[in-house]
Amino acid sequence: MVSIKDIAKHLGVSISTVSYALNGNPKVTEETRGKILAAAKEMNYVPNAAARTLKKRETRIIGAFLTTFEGAFYGQLLQGMKEEMNKRGYDLVICSGTQSHRMLSEGMLDGAIILDNEFKDEELLQHAARNHKVVVLDRQLSHPNIVQVLLDNKAGATFATEYLIRKGHKKLYAVTGPEGSFDSAQRLAAVRQTVERNAPLRYAEIPGNFDKASGEAAAKRIIDEYDGPAGVFCLNDEMAIGVYHALKDTPYRIGEHLHVVGFDHIDITDYVQPRLATVDYSERRWGAVAAEQLIKLIAGQGAEHERIYVSLIEGESVQQA
Template sequence: MVSIKDIAKQAGVSISTVSYALNNSPKVTLETKTRILAVAKELNYVPNAAARQLKKQESLIIGAFLTDFSGAFYGDLLQGMKEVVNRKGYDLIVCSGKQSHRLLPERMIDGAIILDSAFSDEELLEYADRGHRLVVLDRELRHDNINQVLLDNKAGANLAMDYLIENGHRKLYIVCGPPDSYDSRQRLTAVRQTLDRHPEVEAVFLEGDFNKASGEAAGKKILSELSGEPPGVFCLNDEMAIGLFQTVQDHGKGIGVDLSLVGFDNIDLTRYLSPRLATIEYSKHRWGAMASQQLLQMISGEQVEHERIYVSLVEGESVRPRGAES
């Protein structure tokens, strides 16, 4: 591999002069810089990122750690992250899995955005103790080097539950998410709080995993129990709601007729459903952008406050008022 020592030898200058030229320093004349860059190009010189990082203590790379890449959820979130870091001269890399965690202790990235249940709280606090800057989207941690940009999951779940109850539903099915998901746990907590306020409502909890297949399984279970007044169903995310939606229709039943359905996330795929799926909306793009902005401010040594991403209800024909005509 060609080094700056090789360039210095061929250009007839010192190693420090080559370093100045490659880093666009005013300490060398334009003529000398032009000659050195020409030699570097001729030798196919590629800068050593690791050496640069050791010298400047920066990589200009931000890491986004996700639990997985499945489903339609992540596109807007990552785009929001990318646009902000790119404007500040940083690049974004997206990682998943235990092996990728070593990018932090090896300082291959300048900071990290965490939406990954594979990180334990203890692991993240240890990294923060070592000086790593982190923004978490999936947990609550208190540390000077950790900031939180959290979705208002409880408010969203309350809106969904109230919408079903206000439309007269007294039997509800709740399709849960994975137990290791912060968002799922928060939504489920709010569901139980709403039920505590409405003792007249019967609720059945079904296992789910935030994927379409678990929504399909829940749909089959609910169809096997249909009788009397149409029940209301709250899926804790849209992926499961879509799976349930398609299963019900495939079995000749009607969404908004034989049962009411509410999802959570307002992913793009829901706009193609008919009837329109009622769901909980928030800006995934803003969530990602806010996370990147907070992290870059932390890296720059600025003080930041924890942020919350607010949600709203998108009403839809997938919810049938109790007693309405079919």
């Protein structure tokens, strides 16, 4: 591999002169710069990214750490991150799994956006203590090098539960998310508080995993113990779609026997029949705000905690009891 030493030797100039020319430093004349750039091209010189990173202490690369890539949720979120980063001269890499965590500690990234429950709080606080910049989407942590950009999960879950109650439903189910999920815990806490405020209600929780399969399993349990119309709040839309799928070959109908609300407003919910009631927010904006705040944090420009607000979209999946 050709180095700047080889170019310097070929042209009979100093290594520092070659370095200045390649990096656009005004210390060299345009004539000298032209000769050096032409020689670099002729000799197939490729800059050493690792060396440049060590010198400048930046990579212009940000990592988004995810627990999984499954489901319809992540596309718009990542697109929002990418668009905002590209506008500001950064590139995005997607990371998953514990081995990828070293990309942050080894200086391969200028910062990280975390939506990954395999990243433990203690580990993130250690990274922050070493001056690594982090935005978290899935937890609450206090450190000057950590910014929180969180969904208003509690408001969304309250909207959904109150909607079912307003429709006159006295029997409610909540289909939860996976163990250890911050979003699921926040939503479930709000459901429980709303149920307590509106007692007496018949209420049960069914463990889920934020996927269609767990929604199908929840629907089968509800059917097995069916004794009249019930309101079902699935803590994400993927599970709600699973409920739809489980009922398609049964005599039970959405909006008649089971009245279903989801959370996330993924694209498919606009096309299912009856249309799914769901909690809406912009995944793309969430990603863009996370990227914006992280770049401010990296630049020392006064990054701030942000909250992504939500709203309820009513649908024919919920009818009057």
